[in-house]
Amino acid sequence: MRRPYLLFLLMLAPLAAESEEVDARKIVRDAIDHWRGVSSYSEMTMTIHRPDWERSMTMSAWTKGQDQSLVRVLEPKKDRGNGTLTDDKNMWSYSPKINRVIRIPSSMMGQSWMGSDFSNKDVSRTDEIVDDYDHRILGTSEVDSVTVYEIESIPLENAAVVWGREVLRIREDHIVLKHSFFDQDNALVKELKTLDIGEMGGRTIATRQRMVKADDPDEWTELVVIKVDYDVDLPDSLFTRSSLRNPRD
Numbered sequence: 001m002r003r004p005y006l007l008f009l010l011m012l013a014p015l016a017a018e019s020e021e022v023d024a025r026k027i028v029r030d031a032i033d034h035w036r037g038v039s040s041y042s043e044m045t046m047t048i049h050r051p052d053w054e055r056s057m058t059m060s061a062w063t064k065g066q067d068q069s070l071v072r073v074l075e076p077k078k079d080r081g082n083g084t085l086t087d088d089k090n091m092w093s094y095s096p097k098i099n100r101v102i103r104i105p106s107s108m109m110g111q112s113w114m115g116s117d118f119s120n121k122d123v124s125r126t127d128e129i130v131d132d133y134d135h136r137i138l139g140t141s142e143v144d145s146v147t148v149y150e151i152e153s154i155p156l157e158n159a160a161v162v163w164g165r166e167v168l169r170i171r172e173d174h175i176v177l178k179h180s181f182f183d184q185d186n187a188l189v190k191e192l193k194t195l196d197i198g199e200m201g202g203r204t205i206a207t208r209q210r211m212v213k214a215d216d217p218d219e220w221t222e223l224v225v226i227k228v229d230y231d232v233d234l235p236d237s238l239f240t241r242s243s244l245r246n247p248r249d
Helices: 002-036 120-124 241-245
Strands: 039-050 053-064 068-075 083-087 090-095 100-103 133-143 146-155 165-171 176-182 188-200 203-213 220-230
Touching: 002 133, 002 146, 002 165, 002 203, 068 120, 083 120, 083 241, 090 241, 100 241, 133 165, 188 220
Parallel strands: none
Antiparallel strands: 039 053, 039 220, 053 068, 068 083, 083 090, 090 100, 133 146, 146 165, 165 176, 176 188, 188 203, 203 220
């Protein structure tokens, strides 16, 4: 009687592992969808901090679906009009000073965005981490009576990604508490940490997040959400290079 029972357990083991992988991927997917929504409009401030200086800017951002986003700087005046457009994994930047829309090649997606500790890839918010990674749950914990999942995301063998692996701590209500980025040698490079959580746009979201360099914690960039509206009606014409250059279009 023991042998058939053991055989039954062995047959179930691969199914359990597969189920865990699917669940981990869904947790990551749900976190991205929760933050982005079907469509959204938000206003935020970004503060870039260095040991000997600090500067801030105010921005507006629009997202639609899984592939389209537009970020435009409002203040300070000297940076007003600077913007970034993402459409179907393509990315462009615009600067009024040179009055040119420049396509950002894939080789530069890992570069700094507007001098911050966020990369162009971070701002584009593509679904790369969902589609190009394997995911597994490392463990769970309870924080303020809320279940938190720790998920390790490892790139697929042929995926064209920068990181060696990523580790996320995601609450059961889809809020990312921490997102850690490791290089190919498994050294921690930077971490995105959620500092404040609040109600905005009819849902609970991270309202203040800080990206911190692992080798110099006194260098960081902080994003604070001022307002956000979800499921807004946004025309496709908003996510065009013409709109990036000229907001009146």
